Amino acid sequence: MLTCDHPFPLDQYDDRVKEHLRFTGFYHASQIGIVQCQKALVNALVERWHPNTHTFHLPIGECAVTLEDMAMILGLPTDGLPVTGITMSNFETLEAECLHQFEIAPRKSNYRGSGIKLTWLRDLKERLQLTDENNIQSIGQYSWGSACLAHLYRALCRASRFDCKEIDDPLTLLLVWAWIRLPYLAPVPREPRSFPLANM
Structure with a gap:
């Protein structure tokens, strides 16, 4: 089951x-x-x-x-455009991508297997503001x-x-x-x- x-x-x-x-x-x-x-x-x-x-x-x-x-x-x-990208399967790559995207990186305790825990992303969402109009417009494509x-x-x-x-x-x-x-x-x-x- x-x-x-x-x-x-x-x-x-x-x-x-x-x-x-x-x-x-x-x-x-x-x-x-x-x-x-x-x-x-x-x-x-x-x-x-x-x-x-x-x-x-x-x-x-x-x-x-x-x-x-x-x-x-x-x-x-x-x-619209296909949603594509590389599969990131190790801590260092995910850490670098989070730093690039959010200017903050999760700790190792915020990882589960090869992914990031949703609780960390939810907490991050509370602190971030959606201000980049170019990124907002590109999402709809x-x-x-x-x-x-x-x-x-x-x-x-x-x-x-x-x-x-x-x-x-x-x-x-x-x-x-x-x-x-x-x-x-x-x-x-x-x-x-x-x-x-x-x-x-």
């Missing part, structure tokens, strides 16, 4: 941040609350995931989460929906290995996709469908 990482609760944004979120295409995604993880459903989907084809093999046939699903469920942009979908595929491929015991985000995308495609499994929505669909 896989365990699921849970996202942090929503923060409240001031008007200036909301304006930047709308401009960059992240506003709708920022309004999505926490979706309670359905471990049994996630495990059933992972068991039916085939890493070679990036599809679920169900009794009714093969199916996959698509870019259109991505755009409708989370509301992230799916056109990227296909964040494609990156999120690729991350989901990678998480499913990793979780389908026999030695993996957990799966990370974006579980909201996976669960809402399953509830749309298999509506008899879905919880009863509190409100009529709205955009993005994960807000139901």
Whole structure:
């Protein structure tokens, strides 16, 4: 049985941040609350995931989460520049990148494996101010929906290995996709469908 990482609760944004979120295409995604993880459903989907084809093999046939699903469920942009970069897998490289980006570096206690703990990034976010208009404008030029979908595929491929015991985000995308495609499994929505669909 896989365990699921849970996202942090929503923060409240001031008007200036909301304006930047709308401009960059992240506003709708920022309004999505926490979706309670359905471990049994996630495990059933992972068991039916085939890493070679990036599809679920169900009794009714093969199916996959698509870019259109991505755009409708989370509301992230799916056109624009690709989100690419080097994979940083050691302490020294991450430390140098943090110094370059944030002018501050995390301590070794702020690392988990080859990544930085989200608590450090959240604390950093409280102290930083978004003031560089050029960087804010460039954010909206990227296909964040494609990156999120690729991350989901990678998480499913990793979780389908026999030695993996957990799966990370974006579980909201996976669960809402399953509830749309298999509506008899879905919880009863509190409100009529709205955009993005994960807000139901």
